[in-house]
Amino acid sequence: MKILVGIKHVPDTEARIKVASDGLRVDETGIKWIVSPFDEYALEEALRIREARGGEVVVVAAGRPEAQASLRQGLAMGADRAVLVEEEAYDRADGLARARALAAVAKAESPELILLGKYGVGADEGQTGPMLGELLDLPHAAAVTSLALGEGTFKARREIEGATEVLEGSLPAVVTCEKGLNEPRYASLKGIMAAKKKPLDVRKPEDLGLDPKDLREGSRVVWEALESPPPRGAGKVLKGEAADAARDLARLLREEAKVI
Amino acid sequence: MGLGDAFSGVDLVEVEGLLTEEERMVRDTVREFVTGEVLPGIERHFREGTFPLHLVRPMADLGMLGANLEGYGCAGLGNVAYGLINQEIERGDSGLRSFVSVQSSLVMYPIHAYGSEEQKDRWLPALRAGEAIGCFGLTEPDHGSDPGGMETRAVRRGDRWILNGAKAWITNGSIADVAVVWARTDEGVRGFLVERGTPGFTTRNHEGKFSLRASVTSELALQDVELPASAMLPGAAGLRAPLSCLTQARYGIAWGTIGLAMAVFDEALGYAKTRTQFGRPIASFQLQQRKLTWMATEITKSQLLNLQVGRLKDAGKATYVQVSMAKMNGCRVARECARFAREMLGANGISDEYQTGRHFCNVEAVLTYEGTDDIHTLIVGESLTGLPAFS
Ligand SMILES: Cc1cc2nc3c(=O)[nH]c(=O)nc-3n(C[C@H](O)[C@H](O)[C@H](O)COP(=O)(O)OP(=O)(O)OC[C@H]3O[C@@H](n4cnc5c(N)ncnc54)[C@H](O)[C@@H]3O)c2cc1C
Numbered sequence: 098m099k100i101l102v103g104i105k106h107v108p109d110t111e112a113r114i115k116v117a118s119d120g121l122r123v124d125e126t127g128i129k130w131i132v133s134p135f136d137e138y139a140l141e142e143a144l145r146i147r148e149a150r151g152g153e154v155v156v157v158a159a160g161r162p163e164a165q166a167s168l169r170q171g172l173a174m175g176a177d178r179a180v181l182v183e184e185e186a187y188d189r190a191d192g193l194a195r196a197r198a199l200a201a202v203a204k205a206e207s208p209e210l211i212l213l214g215k216y217g218v219g220a221d222e223g224q225t226g227p228m229l230g231e232l233l234d235l236p237h238a239a240a241v242t243s244l245a246l247g248e249g250t251f252k253a254r255r256e257i258e259g260a261t262e263v264l265e266g267s268l269p270a271v272v273t274c275e276k277g278l279n280e281p282r283y284a285s286l287k288g289i290m291a292a293k294k295k296p297l298d299v300r301k302p303e304d305l306g307l308d309p310k311d312l313r314e315g316s317r318v319v320w321e322a323l324e325s326p327p328p329r330g331a332g333k334v335l336k337g338e339a340a341d342a343a344r345d346l347a348r349l350l351r352e353e354a355k356v357i
Numbered sequence: 358m359g360l361g362d363a364f365s366g367v368d369l370v371e372v373e374g375l376l377t378e379e380e381r382m383v384r385d386t387v388r389e390f391v392t393g394e395v396l397p398g399i400e401r402h403f404r405e406g407t408f409p410l411h412l413v414r415p416m417a418d419l420g421m422l423g424a425n426l427e428g429y430g431c432a433g434l435g436n437v438a439y440g441l442i443n444q445e446i447e448r449g450d451s452g453l454r455s456f457v458s459v460q461s462s463l464v465m466y467p468i469h470a471y472g473s474e475e476q477k478d479r480w481l482p483a484l485r486a487g488e489a490i491g492c493f494g495l496t497e498p499d500h501g502s503d504p505g506g507m508e509t510r511a512v513r514r515g516d517r518w519i520l521n522g523a524k525a526w527i528t529n530g531s532i533a534d535v536a537v538v539w540a541r542t543d544e545g546v547r548g549f550l551v552e553r554g555t556p557g558f559t560t561r562n563h564e565g566k567f568s569l570r571a572s573v574t575s576e577l578a579l580q581d582v583e584l585p586a587s588a589m590l591p592g593a594a595g596l597r598a599p600l601s602c603l604t605q606a607r608y609g610i611a612w613g614t615i616g617l618a619m620a621v622f623d624e625a626l627g628y629a630k631t632r633t634q635f636g637r638p639i640a641s642f643q644l645q646q647r648k649l650t651w652m653a654t655e656i657t658k659s660q661l662l663n664l665q666v667g668r669l670k671d672a673g674k675a676t677y678v679q680v681s682m683a684k685m686n687g688c689r690v691a692r693e694c695a696r697f698a699r700e701m702l703g704a705n706g707i708s709d710e711y712q713t714g715r716h717f718c719n720v721e722a723v724l725t726y727e728g729t730d731d732i733h734t735l736i737v738g739e740s741l742t743g744l745p746a747f748s
Binding site for chain 2: 111
């Protein structure tokens with residue numbers, strides 16, 4: 098079974114994000130970039146399916162040249178090969194532009210399953226998966242916490258408000274992955290060595306017949322401004338006996354925070 | 358981490374840029390492993406004086422054992438990547454780094470370099486996979502810094518060897534499936550593979566350690582231990598052979614100690630920024646800044662020294678003198694950093710709620726084994742002056 102896995106190259110979730118002086122971008126100095134954590138669930142799931150059924154796992158990214166590092170990480174975890182649709186503008190373009198790039202690769206690769214993270218951390222839009230499903234006219238399941246494959250079919254579960262939703266559909270399909278789906282493996286050191294020799298195909302959007310117009314920043318969405326959240330005030334520490342403190346906590350949560 | 362922030366290393370002069378992408382990936386993988394698998398339970402092991410045996414297989418699965426060796430399922434990494442593994446694992450605990458050093462540099466390395474094909478096939482895949490554990494017996498109760506004085510003897514009887522003697526302070530001793538034992542013979546010092554359970558071969562743990570508590574250290578006793586001729590390492594003749602193993606291990610320790618230094622620096626920095634006294638974070642006081650600056654500067658210099666020795670080693674040009682300098686330097690820097698960090702944490706610096714106290718204790722063993730600070734000083738001194746000052 099051939100599985101395509103989307104990988105987004107994002108600032109480390111541990112990084113302290115600062116807004117750059119233009120008020121529009123993230124200040125990138127000293128920031129480490131990583132595979133978006135939800136994409137690791139997608140890749141882990143793909144690797145497990147390949148281990149059970151055989152086949153091939155292809156990781157794909159649409160992004161800046163540096164995104165190669167995240168694809169290498171995917172190869173080190175065990176993917177067979179990688180494709181980068183290389184264009185600086187993808188980082189600032191909207192989800193549709195990235196979905197188009199992934200769709201172009203999917204058309205060339207004809208996978209039986211496409212797995213992505215539920216969203217790329219940082220922007221947290223969650224658009225690329227559903228849009229990709231639409232562009233390819235494939236069934237789509239978002240933010241799944243379990244996935245089982247049958248003969249040409251899939252069954253996925255997703256957590257919704259107060260219940261679990263069970264979705265069934267035919268393959269090929271686009272599925273986006275939620276935390277809890279699996280526990281991603283560490284890349285082995287041998288895997289890191291092997292990754293160097295695995296194919297990483299760098300394509301330009303034009304090579305894939307993509308319209309450069311769709312890439313320009315603000316093709317559909319314009320970034321007006323980026324602001325840091327207001328600094329958090331000091332926390333409240335409840336003193337006294339545990340039982341009294343617990344009672345105070347419950348009262349404050351109900352009366353002040355109004356969350357229970 | 359004591360303070361919740363994820364560890365991201367110490368890098369003030371863009372050492373990052375001197376590493377290959379592969380080296381960075383190796384480092385980050387081990388770093389993540391340490392944060393996820395080692396730190397959560399290590400304090401308890403240190404407190405209870407137990408080795409975290411359950412981490413051996415996961416470390417093996419990652420490829421950390423014998424990582425810079427070729428073949429037999431080993432990862433075949435370069436020496437800088439191997440150094441970075443040591444750095445990151447010692448950021449977790451010196452006991453685990455000791456395990457990796459012994460297994461990789463003191464057991465797998467001599468079998469790889471000096472063993473017969475049969476010995477290599479028998480042991481290397483199992484040691485690599487963590488299915489077998491090894492130990493290295495050179496030190497004796499009466500011979501530490503001067504292993505040339507060793508008293509353990511092996512005599513040939515027909516096609517057998519008979520070993521008698523005792524080894525002391527042997528990492529992994531009582532949990533090892535195979536011991537690389539060095540003994541004096543009529544043909545000079547030779548190395549032997551002694552399997553657990555061989556009649557006459559017993560072990561007893563050193564108890565009451567205040568350093569490397571999450572590591573097993575044992576005495577080995579050999580009483581009329583009879584071994585087949587095939588138990589001898591055919592390629593290892595003379596003291597030069599065990600010393601070559603020590604050079605490998607010392608190289609890893611040089612990196613490991615800087616991982617320890619980074620861990621305590623990181624904890625002290627975080628602590629100083631959040632601990633307030635006299636109405637201000639203690640990090641705002643000049644005396645504390647001086648300590649932090651000293652630590653950061655020494656860590657930075659040490660990273661560059663280690664890196665250069667690693668590059669020389671990859672090129673086949675590193676000397677044992679350079680490795681001695683790096684081991685000596687790393688231990689000194691780590692010890693001083695641990696001391697400063699311990700001071701900065703105040704009372705918390707002596708509590709195992711924080712990592713610093715554990716590292717502070719561990720660094721004492723690391724400073725002593727694999728050549729004390731004095732011995733490395735004399736090795737470098739001899740190289741500078743041409744005059745040996747050992748005796
Ligand atoms: C936790 C731990 C694990 C260990 N693991 C192993 C292992 O796996 N395998 C193994 O073989 N050994 C191991 N060792 C032993 C270690 O290598 C020795 O302890 C070390 O070599 C020092 O020997 P010693 O303790 O006998 O001290 P000594 O050699 O007696 O030294 C005592 C002091 O005298 C100083 N000194 C000695 N000679 C000179 C000199 N010529 N000039 C100036 N000063 C000198 C030393 O620097 C030291 O300060 C381990 C030790 C420890 C603590």
